[in-house]
Amino acid sequence: MSVLLTLWALLLLGAPGRGARPWEPCTDLRPLDILAEAVSTHSATDAVRTLQAQGVRGLQLASNAPHALSFPASRIFSRCDFFPEEFSIVITLKVPSLLPKKNEYLMTVLSEEQDTLLLGLRYSPTQLHFLFVSEDSAGTWQTRISFRSAALTDSQWHTLVLAVSAGSFSLASDCGPPLDIAADVPFPAALSVRGARFFVGSRKRTKGLFTGLLRQLVLLPGSDASSRVCPCRDAKLAVLSIPPILQGLAGTPEDNEVLRPPYETHMKVTLGSRPPCTKAEDAQFWFDAGRKGLFLCVGRQWVSVLAARERLDYVEEHQSLPTNAETLGVEVFAIPGAGLFVATANRKATSAIYKWTDGKFSSYQDIPTHQAQSWRYFTIGKQTFLAVANFEPNEKGQEFSVIYKWSRTKLRFRPYQRVATHSARDWEAFQMAGEHFLAVANHREGDNHNIDSVIYKWNPRTRLFEANQSIATSGAYDWEFFTVGPYSFLAVANAFNGTSTRLHSHLYVWLLGAFRLFQSFLTFGAADWEVFRIGERVFLAVANSHSYTAETQMQSDSYVINSVIYELNVTAQTFVTFQEIPTCSALDWEFFSVGEDYFLVVANSFDGHTFLVNSIIYRWQGYEGFVAAHSLPTFGCRDWETFSTAAGSYLVYSSAKEPLSRVLRLRTR
Incomplete structure (x- = not known):
């Protein structure tokens, strides 16, 4: 049994290994606002004007600069050179009547070097044509997929959704039933857009220039956008992404005609x-x-x-941060008057603190630790503290975790109080009714995982933390404190009871001067709890790391397991399952927001075969729950933290498999 426990611990803690491959994101599965990108260019200043028709604003292109509304494909395909194999294009437009046999372009992608059309959309009085270049051993030619759309040129607003998937093409108009075409020639799996350029409303020349009004032109990689825009109260104006230049500018309709001066904007x-x-x-x-x-x-x-x-566009690597050893946890904090710092909990004899200087973290202070698992920053009045959870005994065989205090004269952390712990995994600091507490997650004592974890209370007279309450735990990994209204809660992640990771983790509520059991959750090697709020809703997410029992032994597929998000049901006064998300030995959740969007990032550490697995950022999609939005290659990922500076927002993650942490920047648009 001790061998199995050691193996399981190694999988969670890791050992030195090879570094992860550089991450090269493509477009991700996000709407790419082609119209907004085109209008943002320098040359667009005199190329468009905003007109109002039927109470709705749209853009009209100038006839003397067909090339003005354009931009290089590399602006939105910044990490790859291939157009997505599956995608949707959403267009909202108002088209005047056309003469027979006349065609106008809505969008084209042209190879600038050869001036050849790689992809395009054009329409005639009765049809919408989707054009793309095809290539095989016989040569290169242009394929055209034509949809009949008799109502397109009726001088009314319409929203069209063109969906492309392998050899299937469909067109839906105003959230109606789609017209499907199964073509003999599929859309190419690898259409290179290297050196290409997007043109809106033209093919780079005056002939075929779009003469109507354009309100929306969006590319959505990897998905049929119909489910994103429909059903809709006004299907003819269904919205996926409207450029800021047109948002909120609806006016009063005037006889269904384009308004004339002085109403032009x-x-x-x-x-x-x-x-x-x-x-x-x-x-x-x-x-x-x-x-x-x-x-x-x-x-x-x-x-x-x-x-x-502000919207999250993509994530890019900002800094590779060499650490003293493999890192089990990171803690980002700001000390007023001193700056922004990150503390790394390292497996070897020294952990470190880094300071944010000139847009990067640089070495600031080394602190002796004993296979540190995590740090916790907190303040009491004007005093600043940093507590480390040590997993192993010191040189004298004594098991202590240490609380450090910030010296305002030395500008360094100094040892303040030693606390006897047992293979400590985590500290949680919190306040209740003006009093300060620290909870330690004791993981095991020797081979015994069923031991007490302890809650300490700050004594203002002795100016020390003193034991206040002991709570029975099983291989405790994490504490999470939160409040709902007047009630205070404390959740513990129980990871292992000596024979199985399939056991209950518990949620406690503060009543009559002590934490008392409130609710139990069946978890599987629970390594982390994360509480977060969206509006008035309260959620609690658990990271499940491993499904193991003495009978089943260790199986590779037991690491690919669902982690669970629970939501507080106020009426029932209990947390109920909201969403289950497949994870790969998840060890941490981190919640953050960008603008009005909410995200959860998971630390996936091991899939049963390799530690080189992707961690995932999930975006809140309302009734859909959290949907995967960004995939981040990580190597034995152990912990995530988010922070912001005047320059932007960032994520930092620690690796339990290599002496390197990484800082990622959140690029917004």
């Missing part, structure tokens, strides 16, 4: 400094393409009309 579009707001610009709009904000000139001042909504 002339739009200044710039990427650089703000233009002057003079008498000549009074009542005119200015779109700041750099910040994607809309302003109105009123009384010689630019007044914000529409603030840009």
